[in-house]
Amino acid sequence: MTTLVEAHGLKKRFGDMTAVDDVSLSVSRGEVVGFLGPNGAGKSTTMKMITGFLEPDTGTAQIGGHDVWRDPAAAKAKLGYLPEGAPAYGDMPVADFLTFCGKMRGLRKAQLNNRLAEMAERVRLTEVWSRPIEALSKGYRRRVGIAQALIHDPDILVLDEPTDGLDPNQKHEMRNLIREIAPNKSIIVSTHILEEVEAVCSRAVIIASGKVVADATPRDLVGSKDDGRAIQIRIGSPEEASVIEKIKPLADGAELEVMERINGSTRVLLRYNDKPEDTRAIETRLKSADLPVEEVGIYRPRLEDVFRDVTTRIH
Amino acid sequence: MTASLSSVSVVFGREFRAYFATPLAAIFLVVFLALAGAMTFFVSGFFARGSADMAAFFTWMPWLFLVLLPAIGMRLWAEERRSGTIELLMTMPVAPWTIVLGKFLAGWAFTGVALALTTPLWITVNWLGSPDNGVIVAGYLGTFLMAGAFLAIAACISTLTKNQVIAFISAAIVTFILVTAGLELVLGAIRGWAPYWMTEAVAALSVLEHFQRITQGLIEAPTLIFFGSLIVLALMINTFLVDLKKAQ
Ligand SMILES: Nc1ncnc2c1ncn2[C@@H]1O[C@H](COP(=O)(O)OP(=O)(O)OP(=O)(O)O)[C@@H](O)[C@H]1O
Ligand SMILES: [Mg+2]
Numbered sequence: 001m002t003t004l005v006e007a008h009g010l011k012k013r014f015g016d017m018t019a020v021d022d023v024s025l026s027v028s029r030g031e032v033v034g035f036l037g038p039n040g041a042g043k044s045t046t047m048k049m050i051t052g053f054l055e056p057d058t059g060t061a062q063i064g065g066h067d068v069w070r071d072p073a074a075a076k077a078k079l080g081y082l083p084e085g086a087p088a089y090g091d092m093p094v095a096d097f098l099t100f101c102g103k104m105r106g107l108r109k110a111q112l113n114n115r116l117a118e119m120a121e122r123v124r125l126t127e128v129w130s131r132p133i134e135a136l137s138k139g140y141r142r143r144v145g146i147a148q149a150l151i152h153d154p155d156i157l158v159l160d161e162p163t164d165g166l167d168p169n170q171k172h173e174m175r176n177l178i179r180e181i182a183p184n185k186s187i188i189v190s191t192h193i194l195e196e197v198e199a200v201c202s203r204a205v206i207i208a209s210g211k212v213v214a215d216a217t218p219r220d221l222v223g224s225k226d227d228g229r230a231i232q233i234r235i236g237s238p239e240e241a242s243v244i245e246k247i248k249p250l251a252d253g254a255e256l257e258v259m260e261r262i263n264g265s266t267r268v269l270l271r272y273n274d275k276p277e278d279t280r281a282i283e284t285r286l287k288s289a290d291l292p293v294e295e296v297g298i299y300r301p302r303l304e305d306v307f308r309d310v311t312t313r314i315h
Numbered sequence: 316m317t318a319s320l321s322s323v324s325v326v327f328g329r330e331f332r333a334y335f336a337t338p339l340a341a342i343f344l345v346v347f348l349a350l351a352g353a354m355t356f357f358v359s360g361f362f363a364r365g366s367a368d369m370a371a372f373f374t375w376m377p378w379l380f381l382v383l384l385p386a387i388g389m390r391l392w393a394e395e396r397r398s399g400t401i402e403l404l405m406t407m408p409v410a411p412w413t414i415v416l417g418k419f420l421a422g423w424a425f426t427g428v429a430l431a432l433t434t435p436l437w438i439t440v441n442w443l444g445s446p447d448n449g450v451i452v453a454g455y456l457g458t459f460l461m462a463g464a465f466l467a468i469a470a471c472i473s474t475l476t477k478n479q480v481i482a483f484i485s486a487a488i489v490t491f492i493l494v495t496a497g498l499e500l501v502l503g504a505i506r507g508w509a510p511y512w513m514t515e516a517v518a519a520l521s522v523l524e525h526f527q528r529i530t531q532g533l534i535e536a537p538t539l540i541f542f543g544s545l546i547v548l549a550l551m552i553n554t555f556l557v558d559l560k561k562a563q
Contacts, residue, residue, distance in 0.1 A: 051406050054562045077408035087399030089329075091336040096329075103325040104407045106318070148403070 002029045004078075004156050004186035010049050010059035012042075012210075019045045021210035022059075027186040027203075029155070032178060034201035034218070035190040038311050042210040043190040044084045047158050050188070051081045063156050077105070080154035082162055086145030090134030094125055094144055097133060098151055105152040119147040122177065138165040146174070150181075157187045163196060175200045194303045204303070208311040221306050230299035231270040231279055232259070237292040240266045247293075250285050259305065269299055322409040326417025327424070330391070334425045343386065347429050350379055355436070368446045372436060373454045373530040377494050377523060380458075380465050385486035387425060388469025389479045391418045392557065397477040401561050415554045419463075419470055419546075426462040430455065450532035457529030460542035461522060465490050467549035474556040497521020 005027040012020040020042040027033050037043050048054035050061045052068030052075060061068045066075035089097055098119060102112045120126045123143050128136055133144055142165050149157060162178075163171045171193075178187060178200050191197065197204050198218045206214040206221075214221055231254070235243050244256055247268070254270035261267075270282075283296035301309075334340045351372065359371035395401040404414055440446050469486035476482050495501050496517050506514050518524065525538040 048402070048562065053402055053406050073408045073410070075408075076406055079406065081403075081406045083399060083402040083406075085399055087402060089333070089400055090398070091333060092329075096332075100325065100329050101403070101407075104322060104409060106321075106408070 003027065004029055004064050005050065005188065006062040007046075007050050008060050010046060010056045010061065012045055012049060012054065012056055018210055020049065020056075023207065023210070023212055024059075025050075025188075025205060025212070025215075027156075027188060029186055030183050031203055032182050032187045032189065032201045034197035034204045035188055035207070036192075036194070036197065036204055036307060037190075037207040041207045041311070043207060044160055045210075046207070047081075047160050047188065047190065048083075051079060051158050052076055053081075053083075077152075078155045080149035080152065080157045082145045082149045082157075082159040084160040086142045088133045088141065088144055088148070091132060093130045093132050094136075094147075095129050097144065098147055101148045102151045107152060115151050115153070119151060123147040123150070124173070139167060139170055142166060143170070146177075155185055157181075157185055157189075159187070159189045161190055161192070163191060163193060171196070194307060198303055206307060206310055213310045214306070218303055222301055222303055225301040225306050225309065228275055228298055229272050231272075231282060232295070232297060232299040233268050233270065233286070233293050234295040235266045235268060235292060236264070236294050238264055240268075243291055243293075244268065246289065246291055247286060250289060251282065265294075319410055319413045322407075322413040323417040323420070326414050327421045330418050330421030331424055334387075334421070340425070343383075344429055344432060347379065347383055348432055351375065351433060352436075354379070369436065369440055369451050369454055370530070372433070373458060376458045377461065377526055380462055381487060381490050381494055383429075384422075384426065384462055384465035385469045385472075385483045385490060387422045388466050388486060389473050389482040391422060391470045392474040392553075393476050393479045393482040396474075396560070397479075401557075405557075405561050411557055412550075412554045415470075415550055415557060419467060419550060419553075422466045422470065423459075423463050426466065427459065430459060430462070447532065450530075453532045453534050454530040456534065457526055457538070460529075460539070461526055464522070464542050464545040464549070465493075467546045467553070468493070471549045471553040471556065474553060474560050493520060493522050495523075497524040 003026050005025065007023065007025045010020055010023045011018070023042070023046050025033070025046075035043050035047070045054065049056045049059070050063070050068070052061070052063075052072050055069065063075040064078035066078070068075040089100075092100070095116070098116055099112065102115055107115055120129055123146055125140070125143060125147060128140050133141060136144065142162065146159070146162055149159065163174050166174060175196060178189065181187075182200075189196075189201070201218060204214065204216065204218050204221055205212060216224070233247075237243055240258070240261070244258075247270075248256060251270050252272070254272050257269040257271060259267040259269050279296055279298060283293075286293045286296065354375040355372045359374065392401075395404065405411065407414075437451060440451070441448070465486075468489055469482070472486045472489065473479070473482040475485070497520075502514060502518055505517055509517075525541050528535065529538050
């Protein structure tokens with residue numbers, strides 16, 4: 001498989017703060033990499049360095065075999081980029097803006113018109129085609145940004161939060177679009193929506209505080225935490241702390257960890273050093289102690305849990 | 316090379332149209348024409364002078380342009396940085412200088428439009444008497460060159476901020492210094508304490524000196540070089556600053 005994006009040892013400091021710390025990433029044709037991380041983790045900064053907008057302090061980035069700093073024109077010609085927030089010239093109608101972007105990318109005449117027509121249809125912009133961008137809703141503006149990134153049918157796509165601000169139908173369409181074009185391209189998408197990663201990405205790269213903390217397929221990421229050594233229970237009571245105290249002596253020496261609190265119920269993990277005994281037995285024991293416990297079962301982590309786990313650990 | 320030229324022209328086209336995308340351009344042109352007219356007819360007494368030339372008009376140009384060109388140049392980069400579109404521009408497969416040049420030429424062409432709208436005055440002068448049209452052509456050439464220099468400086472300064480108002484004020488101050496450098500008032504103040512070469516250097520920077528010579532009909536190499544190198548130098552610094560400031 002051809003590697004279309006190759007970033008090596010990217011580092012960027014802003015004053016005293018290291019925003020990106022030694023990030024390496026390589027993406028082959030056909031891969032869709034989901035770029036994840038908490039706010040301020042350094043996703044956008046990394047993308048800016050890969051696209052040649054921001055010069056790294058150290059490290060290199062290659063796009064389609066061309067170094068983005070030594071041979072910027074060749075590298076950028078193969079790249080489509082949606083910057084964070086989907087910036088665009090607000091005073092321009094959608095058609096003019098996309099024409100401008102296409103021309104800057106070297107498209108002319110029939111070829112340009114074909115691409116414009118395709119974008120109007122595929123990204124569904126026909127309705128707003130001659131409206132000024134500043135008069136569009138946030139979702140439409142985001143779509144104009146996507147169209148701009150796709151106008152020259154680039155081999156490499158870097159999309160910074162492409163589905164931010166889209167309604168559920170639009171998100172669904174966007175995912176379909178990415179899936180459709182993926183086989184011939186290398187795509188890097190950053191997102192905060194984890195189900196999206198499971199739906200479209202062949203790989204998930206998680207960064208925290210500027211460092212890569214996980215890089216695997218979504219399935220493997222989840223699998224790596226899925227060792228069957230924990231039991232998950234749900235407590236349906238607002239007095240969670242006292243309930244947890246009462247569970248402790250009944251849990252065979254498990255380590256208790258609160259996973260999340262939703263709508264007055266709390267998800268608690270009982271972690272064991274080894275595979276736990278029969279979950280049934282534990283369930284019966286807890287219930288006979290008259291504790292408000294529901295849904296006792298072996299813990300099958302979700303991507304969300306893995307994300308929280310790898311990004312909140314102290315590095 | 317053809318690719319570079321074509322990206323200059325694509326940027327030029329977008330920027331030139333952008334001036335007319337808002338009513339601002341129209342307001343601008345009206346204000347310029349009104350001020351130019353008021354200065355020429357009322358302050359300088361165009362008719363009372365009784366001579367068929369446009370000196371009364373050209374005299375005011377440095378002072379009008381001092382305000383006008385920072386206003387034309389202020390949005391060129393400040394707005395690009397504020398809205399984040401600079402990130403799109405700088406990830407296009409074109410050399411940054413082509414973008415700098417395209418933007419500059421668009422602003423300059425807009426100034427050209429403003430100047431073209433003053434030609435009724437030229438026609439009037441010809442109708443009233445028989446002026447030396449060669450001198451008037453030289454006057455327009457000088458005015459246009461000076462506009463280019465002021466605009467290049469304004470564009471350069473607009474890379475330093477995301478705020479158009481700050482860009483405007485800073486550019487107006489720098490241009491004011493350039494215009495006044497040759498005034499006896501300023502030179503006299505320096506002469507008292509500064510070494511001779513410094514006084515000469517300040518005087519040589521004077522836009523007014525060069526401008527006055529060209530509006531008298533003297534199209535001379537030093538004047539052309541003066542304005543030409545101001546433009547080129549400012550655009551080079553502009554290209555450098557865009558790269559330096561784009562991501563901040
Ligand atoms: N131009 C800049 N000057 C100073 N600090 C910056 C600059 N750009 C980014 N940072 C800092 O670098 C860190 C990483 O920012 P970045 O935008 O890459 O995060 P992110 O992962 O994209 O976050 P989000 O999910 O919120 O988009 C942040 O702490 C941010 O404040
Ligand atoms: Mg970001």
